[in-house]
Amino acid sequence: MKLLLLFSLVALAQCLVHRIPLRKGKSLRQSLQERGLLERYLKKHPYDPAAKYFSTGVSSEPMQNYMDNSYYGTISIGTPPQDFTVIFDTGSSNLWVPSVYCTSLSCSNHNRFNPAKSSTFISTNESVYIAYGTGSLSGVLGYDTVNVADIEVYNQIFGLSETEPGDFFYYSPFDGILGLAFPSLASSGATPVFDNMMNEGLVARDLFSVYLSKNEESGSFVLFGAIDPYYVTNGISWIPLSAETYWQITMDRVSIMGRAELCQDSCQAIVDTGTSLLAMPNEYLTVVLRALGATSNGEVRIDCEYRNSLPDIVFYINGMEFPLTPSAYVTESNGVCSLGFQGMNVPTESGEMWILGDVFIREYYVIFSRAKNMVGLSRLS
Structure with missing residues (x-):
């Protein structure tokens, strides 16, 4: 009886924080924001999406919003744990971090994994090479305990970079990358972290969901094993995957309202948290700029x-409309306005690929379901 009462009181408290509007129809968040107190409140009372769940297999990883260009969180590798921002x-599908073997300038100002300081590290003779649109790395593979959002994954394979050519990673605010795409995309056949979470029964549901904040605000997170009901009040639109490599979907067409129609015979797109722009x-x-x-x-x-x-730019996907307003794709800095678009030819078997990066994702709470092999989108109000 006491346990049931405690559960009810906690649930009621959460409703008061997240649901019940204040007088005149304003939420607690809106009221604090108008008074300039929201940031201070969030620092003292950080929102943890996983806190509302009273079961194992659900865990939230907060992410830092770096200038609306990248979002990263902290994981640890080894015993005792060595921390890295990723x-x-x-x-992408691989986990990698810089290592003490790395001689590139890009490694000099980042945390580097030292295998000699971990009692649970297992070395291999396997090498790894990973190329991104903005940089690449090469190194070796090893196994160790990886802690992500307080979920411990034992014997997780990961890359230890030895070379990181160029200067992209040097100027990056994060140390490494944790890939959340499918195993078929992984370099050297490495099993992705989330696949090990699923295989070992460490998540309540075979999905994870992502919220990206705007305007450098705090509150971004990736939630493993659950969908946060606070962010899906507008309903969830489920879109089947067209390939199980990236989180790839088919777009019916794209419309710049009244000015241009693009990819009218359908085209492929991926939902990519690792790409800043669209x-x-x-x-x-060229057509978009002209329009x-x-x-x-x-x-x-x-x-x-x-x-x-x-105008709005509307993405028609699986028979549904997903608009992107000017406030989402236009940014202003020092009196200069920029569009959050870039040209990039990414060839696939079914044609050139679109990348729905952070510019798009900030407008939607995104659910990545391995159980359904679908992407779920819920528009943020």
């Missing part, structure tokens, strides 16, 4: 005076 990347084939970027009256000189820009008159 991008939780749905566009990437599209170069031929389509919006924008220019491109390394960075896609538009006259700030016209930003409020720009």
